[in-house]
Amino acid sequence: MSTILPKNQIQVIETLNNWREAVKLASEPLLKQKLITQDYIQAMIDSVEEYGPYMVIADYFALLHARPGEGVNQQSMSLLVVKEPIDMKAKPVKIFLVLAAKDNQSHLDSLQSIMDVFMDTQKYETILEGNKDKITRLFNEGGEKK
Incomplete structure (x- = not known):
């Protein structure tokens, strides 16, 4: 089974100025590998601007996404952990998980594994602590059968 969240798609930093910067930085590994385009990043930002912080699905956790397929070259995910919470439309967020889906179905197994x-x-709690090595291990041991 391929790695759901490879180490090069996990970032941990201390702080950022705002949630827009967090969305862009969280998306950067996918953009660099041409898995998504700039359009997808903009669509995620526009979604939050238009609909509010609905992507914040748990304490400190935002599941970032836009409409499947638009600006997505390959199904992929990336993770940004910010040690200082960032205000996302009145919700504090430390974990930004980008989900780039090609369609409405194919990402569901990966999403289930991540969730x-x-x-x-x-x-x-380990993810919130922001230790990149520990986080990488969490996402890369759970996927394989022991």
């Missing part, structure tokens, strides 16, 4: 990690309180 299994986030739903585990201990693993969630």
Whole structure:
């Protein structure tokens, strides 16, 4: 099984000025690999501007996405953990997970695997702590059968 969230698509930083910068930085690894285009990043930002912080689905956690297919060259995900919470339309966020889907279906298995990690309180705390090596291990051991 391929890695759901490779190490080069996980970033941990101390702080950022605003949520827009966080969306851009979180998307950067996917953009560099041409998995998504600038259009997809802009679509995510526009979505938050238009509909508010609906992507904040748990404490400190935003699942960033836009309409499937638009600006997505290949299904992919990236993760940004910011140690200082960033205000996203009155919601504090530390974890920015970018989900780039090609269609309405194919990403669901990957999303389920990722959410299994986030739903585990201990693993969630590990992610919030912002240790990149530990975070990388969380996402790269769960995918393979032991």
